[in-house]
Amino acid sequence: MPSPFASWPLSPDLLQDLSKVMTPTGVADYIALTLLSMVSATYLSRGILWDQPDPYNYLWYERPQLKMGGAAGANARQETRNIAQKLEEAEKNVVVFWGSQSGTAEGFAHRLAREIALRFRQGTMTADLSDYDPETIAQIPPSKLAIFILSTYGEGDPSDNTAEFWDWINKAQDVSLANVRYCAFGLGNSNYKFYNRVVDVVAQALDRRGAQSLLPVGRANDAEGATQEDFISWKDDLFTMCKDHLGFAEGEVQYLPTMAVEEDESLEPIDLHHGEPDVRETTKASAQCSPVRPVTIASARELFEASDRHCLHMDLDLSSVPEFTYKTGDHLAIWPSNPDAEVERLLQVLGLAARRDIPISIKSLDAATKVRVPTPTTAAALLRYYLEVCAPVNRDHVLGLAQFAPTPEAKTYLLQLGQDKATYANFINRTHVNLGRLLQLAAPDTPWSALPLSYLVETLAPIQPRYYSISSSSVLAPRKPSITAIVSTTPVPENPEELVHGVTSNYLLALSENRRDATHPHGLTYHLNGPSDALQGGQVFAHLRKSKFKLPRVGSCPLIMVAAGTGLAPFRAFISERRQLQQIGRDVGEMILFFGCRRPDEDYIYRDELAELQAALGDRLRIVTAFSRQAGTPRQYVQDRIAECGNDVIRLLDEGANLYICGRAGMARDVEKTVGQAMQQTKGWSASQWNDWSKAFKKRGKWQEDVWG
Known part of the structure; x- marks a missing residue:
């Protein structure tokens, strides 16, 4: 449509009058024109010279569960945050909530849910407390059972994924939980002043709001190395209560997989996860952590003078990771890989050595069960990068493995070892037994071909990053944070010649030795180039975590x-x-x-x-x-x-x-x-x-x- 002003005649007299009006006549006019020009130029350059959008700003608003993107992210977006609705939709009678900082409580939750389902044939699910709106717990009907497994760390602090629930349970007003029946177990350490504070505070808050406790609160004490046995003892009491009070009928415990692990040779290498960290599980507090990225090791040196003990100082270079910024006092997390010897041991004993690189797809057989490792992948990547294969095997797992024993002698060996607490305690004092070593001891020359990979995915904990306090100042070295890591190598109590090697610290030691063309002092080897050579040139997968351990703002503060x-x-x-x-x-x-x-x-x-x-x-x-x-x-x-x-x-x-x-x-x-x-x-x-x-x-x-x- 033409402008209504287009037909106006512009006579010479009118143009002359406009020229007189618009011509500056004094200093004030020139100043006004200058200011107007500056404002116009500033506005027009917005987004070009200034106020440019931060390309990494979106990272602070992502939920960690959605970072993976693709199908997993889409599914996560559609899931309800109402736990009562979820229980109804999934037809579950028992929910095991977990609050975990290092992964132990999460592992216990999955282990307990699986055993309740197998032992009592009850529909059971686990629930990350950060995945559900805490107020919906009040809607759980009295026909269901809620179990809380909660860790305490630091000064009586809840885990990161428990923060929202913690605030609600302590501050919510006029909330009735009279419908809720619950049991609770806490993980703590009596060396800390506030031993198991989180589970105690939560139980008290539940009771105040009318929830019905069906069992005394259980507590694990890591200071005495008794966490596993404390959990087993409490679990036995829980199962007795389920039979006597809830009327659960106990049946024969037989393995029923909740996941299917299938080979799929139609998949191409580009489709697979080769060992990159699972960014979905990096952290449950995305605002506190950066994404996981390959970071270059700029330099490394030994700090101890002793030849039999090692302590590393490592400087990292953030030049290639512009989204990484840290402040003095923050933490840096290292994502390790398992040593070659343990990976090879498991591949051999499981009979998978020849098919280590065949693509496998891992699928949940239960809508309420999440796959906790990346998929699709390969058996080699699974055992090297995604599962904690070096951890000791607890008594429950020893007994669980017996059903897959390749010989009657192996089954008898495992049953005798796992059924008696004293026998098992004596055994682990004499030898370090991870999964691969235990399988070899039970059946030295026979492959465990009946032991499915799905069982390992369900029972072994996903590998976790290890956190180190940053030992450099962000003021002096903003792009080169350093970490200080003591290398953990512990003799077995009754066999000092046998050593237990800490996973991450020895991985870092191997990286340090490799920089000077030397080998690990105990002969440990790792795939240092990383998955698909992503870490070639001396890099590690790492992320940063904010900390409250900070200098005072005022420099004169003592x-x-x-x-x-x-x-x-x-x-x-x-x-x-x-x-x-x-x-x-x-x-x-x-x-x-x-x-x-x-x-x-x-x-x-x-x-x-x-x-x-x-x-x-x-x-x-x-x-x-x-x-x-x-x-x-x-x-x-x-x-x-x-x-x-x-x-x-x-x-x-x-x-x-x-x-x-x-x-x-x-x-x-x-x-x-x-x-x-x-x-x-x-x-x-x-x-x-x-x-x-x-x-x-x-x-x-x-x-x-x-x-x-």
Whole structure:
């Protein structure tokens, strides 16, 4: 349609008048025109010169379950988040909820659900707590049974995938759970102050809202190495309750697969997962973690002087991964592969060596059961990259394997080993037994051709990343984070010549040795180039995880840092960053570092660096050491040195210091006890006053811990 102004006549007089009006006549007019031109240019260049969209912004809004994309992602989008509706649709009577940080609670949940289904023929499903809206738990009818398996880590914290449920169960008002019948089991460690706090708080909250507990809360204690046996004992009580109270009829336990693993030679290599990490399961808190990417190892060096112990410092290069950014105190996760010897052992014993690279497709036979590993793939990739094949076999699995024994003698061997707790405990004290080794021991010269791959997929835990505290400052090395990893090699208690090798740390050691054309000191080999040579040139699959273990915003805030062993890693970064502040003329608060190790000439890591930092910082940094195995001197631990320096510790706390602890949980517990005793003695406080003060201090983020085990 033509413009209504198109027919207007533009006479010469009109044009002359317009020219007079639009011609600048003074300074103000020129300024106005200049500003108008700048505004116009700025607006027109939007999205070209400025305000460009972040190409990685979408990562922060993805649900981790949808990251895989394709069919899996589409299916996940269509699934209901109402657990009561899901139970009805899937025709399930029992749901096993899990909250897991390292994968143990998740493994227990799948194991329990499978056994309930086989033993009692009850429709049973597992449920990741982050996959369902917590308020829908109230809609579960009284004819169903809810089971909660929940881990506690850190300072009594819930796992990442439990966060939404945790907030709801503790804060929801006017919620009735009178319809809900439940049982609960917790995983914890008594070395931590808040042992099994999560399951206790959840059970109390359920009870307050009217839920009916059918069994006393079960608790596993990893400090005593009793997690597996604690779970088995509680599970036996649960099964007794199911028979006596719920009237479940117990039948003969026979293996009924929930997954089908089928060879499919029509698939092309491009269709397969060759070992890349399963991004669907990277994390249940996508806002806290980056995606998984290949990252280059820039350099690696040994930190220990001892020839029989190894500790690695590794610098990583993020140049090829622009979406990776970290802050001082964050964690870096390494995705390992299993050693060649264990992969080959299983392929041979299962009779799959000749068909290791044939494509296999893994499908769920139950709508409520998710496939926990990438598919399609191959048997070799499955055993090398996706399943924890080096983990010890628990008694339940020993008994479960007996039904697939290739000989009567093998079946008898497994039944005798698995049926008696004392016999099994004595056995694992004499030898390290993972799945492959156990199968070889039970039937030395006979392949286990009747043991289906589906059973391994269902019973073995998916391989998990291992997290390391970043030991570099993001201010000094924003694109080169470093990690500090002690290499785990533990002798079997009653057979010191037999060693148990930590999966990830020995994988890193092999990578480090390969950089200088050397071999692993114990002869372990790995496929270091990774799946489809994706890690060629010295790379690892890794991702970053945000941490709350942070320096105070104010550089003048005093610091008290307590570390043992590789717990020193984040404090290396803290002190380096404080030194940088000092160099640019900023005021730096007083710092005390308490550090403990065995001997000063063996495992005092970063000793020369710390000496240089101490010399540069002068009276701003004091380093107090404790050596537990130094010849000619009594054993000392960091808590002993804190007791000796109690006055200085309390003075700094009074001056507003932040206190940080990094290392084993048992050490952290002893440090807190020592600080508490010093505060009570100096200030004349009662135990109650100390507890009130420490709770408030931690709530303000002034007392932070990064601890494990």
